[in-house]
Amino acid sequence: MKKVWNFENLSEDEPVTPADPDAEPELDESLRNPKVGLAIDAVRGALTDLVRNHGVTKDDVTVAVGALVDMSVEDPVFTRHHLVSILAQAWDPAGGWDVATQGTPADSEGPVYYPDAPLVDNPGVLPMREDEAGVPLIVSGQVRSLAGEPLAGAELDVWLATASGHYSNTGVRGLPDFVLRGRLLTDDKGRYEYRAIKPVPYDFPVRPKTADYMLLAQGFSRYRPRHIHVKVRHPDLSGEFTTQLYFRGDPYLRYYPATPAQRSLASLLQLDVELHDDPREITDRGLSRPFETSQFDLVLKTKRR
Structure with a gap:
């Protein structure tokens, strides 16, 4: 099995997130x-x-x-x-990516993917604790081919960090396995919907000192921007598709150590979110606090097109 980072020296009660995730990052010039x-x-x-x-x-x-x-x-x-x-x-291409003809850009898997996450309903809720901290976030959309054909029964494998900036299945104390890790199948029209939380920027507390220096020396932040990891599997795909979804307006996107090509492609992977604070909407969703929604379609190249 692929090695996953082990954070046994960390606790879910010890956040690795910035004090204000929406503020401009403070860099040591x-x-x-x-x-x-x-x-x-x-x-x-x-x-x-x-x-x-x-x-x-x-x-x-x-x-x-x-x-x-x-x-x-x-x-x-x-x-x-x-x-x-x-x-x-x-x-990677330096720019000019056309989603309509080339599909949704791929992105790296990252080092903390863990297989066999629980299968949830569609619409569904990713596994989480009853009192899971963070702003509830509902993401929906369609998985379809370049030709516009819905990919029914596609498996979405989704994982993200907690509001403390930690990933489950990495040994963090107080964090149960498979929290905010789940899989769901698209319906007959390729549609999906899941509820999670809005992720926050986070630091890697076990980053090697050399890597930390390389980030700071280039004027980058040590915090990764908000993001959600997604894999898609379907018989019509040549292999599994992997990407990451970011958040439009996140100040940490400007200080992430990506290449110009990666920045160009990441601009096509950004979620626009809408806040819902009407008490009736909150009640209808079975929630007790305001929530956000976002819509994102995954357009993928299949074996046919």
Whole structure:
């Protein structure tokens, strides 16, 4: 089974989120070092040249990165994920992505995916505690092909962090397994709906010091922006599709260490949310506090189109 980070030294009662997730991130400008960014850009440019002009494939680069990672003594899981992310521009387009002809952009799985999450109803609620903290969020949409055909029975595998910024199934004390991890099947029109919470930016408290320095030296925040992980599986797909959904207006998006290509694609993966604070709507949803809704369609390339 794929290795998942272990946070046994952490507790759900110890948040790793910013004090105000909607405020502009505070950066330590004294740590910024433009030469670090120049060095990374140089490496990225060299790899881009290898991939585009010399027949080197993504798999070749991944093998090379894996060899370096295996020699890492700090944290191979973290380093593998972020090195591959830094180098991703070598095979990602720099812009001009058209969802109508190319589909919803993919994004990385991240290091804390865990398989076999509970299957929930559609519409349904991701597994959570009775008093789960956070703003309730209802996400709905349709999964369809590039030709507009609904993908009925598609399996959505969804996972996200708690309001404390922790993921279940990672050993965090006080956090039961499979909280905010669930799967659901689209209906005969490819539609889905699930309720979770609105995620918050979070830090990785076990990040290697070298990686932490690399972030700060480039003027990035140590907090990841709000996001929801999604996988889609369906017989008409060539393989499982993986992406992440972000939130429009999240200030941390501007300080996330992504390549220009990744930033361009992430702009197509942003949720617009609507607040519902009418008491009748709250009651109709079986909730006790205001909630937010968002709609997002997943347009995927199938074996036929």
